[in-house]
Amino acid sequence: MTLTLERGDLILNSNYIAGRWCEAADGATLTVSNPADMQLIAEVPDSSAEEARAAADAAHEAFAAWRATPAKRRGELLKRWHALVMAHQEDLGRLISLEQGKPLVEGQGEVLYAASYIEWFAEEAPRIAGEMIAAPVAGRRMLAVKEPVGVVAVITPWNFPAAMIARKIAPALAAGCTVVAKPAEDTPLTSLALVRLAEEAGIPAGVINIVCASRGRTPEVVDAWLEDARVRKISFTGSTPVGKHLARASADTLKKLSLELGGNAPFIVFKDADLDAAVEGLMAAKFRNGGQTCVCPNRVYVQDAVLGAFADKLAVRVAALRVGPASDPASQIGPMINTRAVDKILVHIDDALTQGARLLVGGERVRADLGPNYVSPTLLADVAPAARLCHEETFGPVVPLLRFEAEEEAVAASNATPFGLASYFYSESVSRIHRVADALEAGIVGINEGAVASEAAPFGGIKESGYGREGSVHGLDDYQHIKYLCQGNLR
Numbered sequence: 001m002t003l004t005l006e007r008g009d010l011i012l013n014s015n016y017i018a019g020r021w022c023e024a025a026d027g028a029t030l031t032v033s034n035p036a037d038m039q040l041i042a043e044v045p046d047s048s049a050e051e052a053r054a055a056a057d058a059a060h061e062a063f064a065a066w067r068a069t070p071a072k073r074r075g076e077l078l079k080r081w082h083a084l085v086m087a088h089q090e091d092l093g094r095l096i097s098l099e100q101g102k103p104l105v106e107g108q109g110e111v112l113y114a115a116s117y118i119e120w121f122a123e124e125a126p127r128i129a130g131e132m133i134a135a136p137v138a139g140r141r142m143l144a145v146k147e148p149v150g151v152v153a154v155i156t157p158w159n160f161p162a163a164m165i166a167r168k169i170a171p172a173l174a175a176g177c178t179v180v181a182k183p184a185e186d187t188p189l190t191s192l193a194l195v196r197l198a199e200e201a202g203i204p205a206g207v208i209n210i211v212c213a214s215r216g217r218t219p220e221v222v223d224a225w226l227e228d229a230r231v232r233k234i235s236f237t238g239s240t241p242v243g244k245h246l247a248r249a250s251a252d253t254l255k256k257l258s259l260e261l262g263g264n265a266p267f268i269v270f271k272d273a274d275l276d277a278a279v280e281g282l283m284a285a286k287f288r289n290g291g292q293t294c295v296c297p298n299r300v301y302v303q304d305a306v307l308g309a310f311a312d313k314l315a316v317r318v319a320a321l322r323v324g325p326a327s328d329p330a331s332q333i334g335p336m337i338n339t340r341a342v343d344k345i346l347v348h349i350d351d352a353l354t355q356g357a358r359l360l361v362g363g364e365r366v367r368a369d370l371g372p373n374y375v376s377p378t379l380l381a382d383v384a385p386a387a388r389l390c391h392e393e394t395f396g397p398v399v400p401l402l403r404f405e406a407e408e409e410a411v412a413a414s415n416a417t418p419f420g421l422a423s424y425f426y427s428e429s430v431s432r433i434h435r436v437a438d439a440l441e442a443g444i445v446g447i448n449e450g451a452v453a454s455e456a457a458p459f460g461g462i463k464e465s466g467y468g469r470e471g472s473v474h475g476l477d478d479y480q481h482i483k484y485l486c487q488g489n490l491r
């Protein structure tokens with residue numbers, strides 16, 4: 001099956017600035033290719049600071065009118081955008097799978113996930129409210145009102161090309177902010193297609209601006225926004241090193257920050273767990289997007305008493321996973337995003353084996369007939385706690401099993417990381433569930449559940465996984481500030 005779109009015009013090759021589809025001033029372009037077979041899909045502008053400044057100008061000029069648009073109207077426009085995204089689910093899903101590589105069923109699932117954020121904040125917009133405060137002295141009226149922060153810079157990763165940008169742009173627009181966005185260089189096409197649909201929904205020119213750039217030119221583009229005092233917020237999803245850079249560089253203009261950064265999620269299986277449920281949960285959490293999500297379990301701790309039974313059940317499932325391109329509907333594990341990613345995964349596997357791990361399934365590059373980016377789903381047992389894949393994010397389809405005896409040992413090992421994004425554990429003991437959920441240092445805890453992503457939940461991390469929350473009733477907070485109004489001299 002070839003991944004062609006019914007609406008070919010949704011494959012765009014321009015920036016979108018001030019309501020105009022335009023090239024980079026110097027004509028520079030970057031290529032976008034399919035990680036499954038390295039075939040060229042399209043070329044997009046490789047922008048410079050000039051395009052970044054033009055986008056910031058457009059967003060700044062559009063802000064006054066957009067913030068003055070009644071929140072109900074903002075919500076209606078977001079609803080129209082949501083309806084168009086849903087109407088183009090097939091095409092958008094194919095586009096995601098084309099440029100990011102994930103299996104088609106996951107590409108189409110991501111469109112629904114992205115759309116759920118647009119719908120959620122379309123509904124939140126009309127409910128933005130302030131507070132009337134009981135004045136402690138006579139003759140005074142005291143109010144607290146919520147206002148949009150202003151122009152927001154959005155920077156997103158390649159692994160969820162639709163969901164990550166939707167869960168930033170939707171709350172920003174609902175709050176009354178305007179946006180300049182720089183999608184990942186590997187996967188810009190989905191962002192451009194989504195914004196084409198936003199344009200068709202009637203979202204005014206300048207409210208959303210998309211600037212594409214290569215890895216080499218991205219710092220120049222983003223630095224232009226970091227230096228611009230009119231840009232009042234950065235919303236970033238990506239690696240912790242880049243997040244730290246943005247936090248440091250934002251200090252000069254004290255921008256508001258939302259940082260959704262790297263993870264190192266533990267997955268704990270206690271002896272009182274439902275082992276079949278734990279296997280299902282691990283398969284769902286670990287192999288989603290080929291293991292290329294920040295909430296994928298990065299290390300799996302299994303209590304001694306059930307390690308053998310759990311490993312046997314899991315090995316059967318891992319070995320059965322089908323690796324292949326999204327053009328094959330039976331594919332469950334697609335290519336990794338690029339050869340650098342595959343090289344890192346293989347280094348992690350080799351390091352674990354060198355330190356004494358046993359290879360139960362996989363462990364190598366596969367499907368060379370298709371391309372260089374395929375790696376087999378891999379299961380390792382007896383992994384040493386010092387192994388690199390226990391401390392670094394593998395971002396691939398690798399499951400390292402580590403054993404433990406006491407609950408305290410598993411919790412301590414789980415928390416022994418600078419990261420704190422997602423964590424998971426399986427137990428049927430109510431007391432243990434409350435103890436362990438309280439003790440785990442993470443922004444997200446899956447309890448007997450491996451699929452935690454939801455627009456209704458506050459998504460985000462602690463420690464070096466960042467701060468800020470995306471989605472949920474808390475999702476607007478990061479795009480607003482509170483203004484206190486104090487009216488006196490009332491008789």
Ligand SMILES: NC(=O)C1=CN([C@@H]2O[C@H](COP(=O)(O)OP(=O)(O)OC[C@H]3O[C@@H](n4cnc5c(N)ncnc54)[C@H](O)[C@@H]3O)[C@@H](O)[C@H]2O)C=CC1
Pocket residue numbers: 155156157158159182183184185215218219222237238239240242243245259260261262263293294393395421465
């Ligand atoms: N916490 C979360 O929700 C998520 C975290 N991540 C993390 O992101 C990483 C994988 O994604 P990548 O795209 O490789 O991360 P990355 O941090 O390299 O890139 C993310 C975005 O930042 C941009 N970027 C790169 N260098 C930059 C710089 N110097 N200045 C400004 N922008 C820059 C990239 O072009 C891209 O658009 C993993 O660590 C993963 O855990 C990925 C997705 C979600």
Ligand SMILES: O=C(O)[C@H](O)CS(=O)(=O)O
Pocket residue numbers: 159160163164292293294295452453459
């Ligand atoms: O990019 C990611 O890894 C996502 O944040 C994970 S999720 O929100 O899709 O679960």
